[in-house]
Amino acid sequence: MSMEHSAQRLKGRVAFVSGGLRGIGLACAERFLAEGAEVVLSDLDAEDSATATEVMAKLGQAASYVSANVAKEEDWVRAVALVKERHGKCHILVNNAGIDLTGPVEDLTMEGWRRIMSVNVDGVFLGTKHFVPMMAESGKDFRGGSSIINVSSIMGLVGMNEVSAYNASKGAVRLFTKGIAIEFAHKKTPIRANSLHPGFVETPLLKAGFQRWVDQGFAEKSDDLVAGVVGSTPIGRLAQPSELASAAFFLASDDSSYMTGAELVIDGGWTAQ
């Protein structure tokens, strides 16, 4: 669907996207804006950084940015206060910020383990915890209620060689999402919660991860790793961030009003094999 013909199906809604300056997060922000939503995004970059300034100029007036570390509770408190002050409501939360960590389990450090858990798991918990009161109120505005979209991974569904820490963190996101979905539904809190499970997506995180494997001598060049991944994906290509954004948009919209506690796997058939 071209953006020009977009039906503005998120008009009147406010969205918060963590990890919003690049990759899947940025694509989500762009899509929500194209559908008429107002969007606040967060990332680690300083508010006056070149990247933040450039991205925000491109996104336009309906978007705003807050520098926040998802692993820090005080940053979430500040982010929620800012959304409340600027918009007074929040209907969509995309807990997207994430990092990776690979290597043999005996070589992983406690520090590295803590770090990935703090971003990938604590970040999702804290974002949810602090946005829920506002989203519960805002959820009354629309048939489908508010929507929390937690970005897990196919690595939250299946294990992979030397990916144990990332597997554990993304598996936690998957079940945390089911837990809160049942909790909200049970209490008739108008918030739905679902997890997204991207396969291999052409993002800065994927490129950086592949480069690290090249540096560690697993492959000669990053392109060989891409070719390997593409070759093992039935659809035969990498996903584009916009394809994850359209899934997030579907989960954010009233079209998914009966979907909660579900997993949306977007992996070109990778886990179906």
Next chain:
Amino acid sequence: MAGRLEGKVALVTGGTTGIGAAAVRRLSAEGAKVYFTGSKEEPARALCDETGATFSKLRVQDAAGWPGLIDEIIAAHGRLDVAFANAGTESGDGSIEDVGLEGWNNIVAVNQTGVMLTVQNAILGMKRNPEGPVGSIIINSSMNATRPLGNYVAYSVTKAAVCALAKSAAVYCGQKKYKIRVNAILPGVVETPLITQIMNAQPDPAAARAMYEGMAPMGRMAQIDEISGLVAYLASDEAGFISGAEIAIDGATTAGMMGV
């Protein structure tokens, strides 16, 4: 919402009532030319008048009838882009102890063989598209694929079977480099005319309704148009990287247990 499926041609099996009819309405509203099958001619005529869709009387388990339908669709529109394998039954089902061979065979014929024939013939049709094999196939499974019902053994088994069918077909299409995606959706309890009929036939319809509503943590049944939103998304190019997936749409029913 108009336009997302503009230029596409879709087929919905079991389209005369319930989830199928809602899908016919939604796919038509988004711009697709829609064909649907079924056995109830009266509601079919009304749905054609309402949406501009075309009805073709076909029993999905009738292997001999399929090539003619695909030919008819391609003769009329030159292509096939979307197939929603929705037709299903639970007629004659029972528990493992009680189910009769006739009931079992009937359910397997419609829910499993019928879905296989739908997917097979849809792929054959999609291969005739001018730009090569492209399309999206959506199988209507059920949450009972993962949460089988004690009193509906054939229904539960066939709904699980078609999930494997979706994955097998998805992987195969990838191997053949067909740009055909195949996915399964797993709805919870949907307030279809069939469910309404079952509820009303109980000694205490209100209690029956409460029982069905209480199955989902969300505390209600799905409305039929809440399923068609997912069907339309999977049908569209927006879902271009989704294949071989099982997607629950059940108000958190299969997400876990409600607790105390």
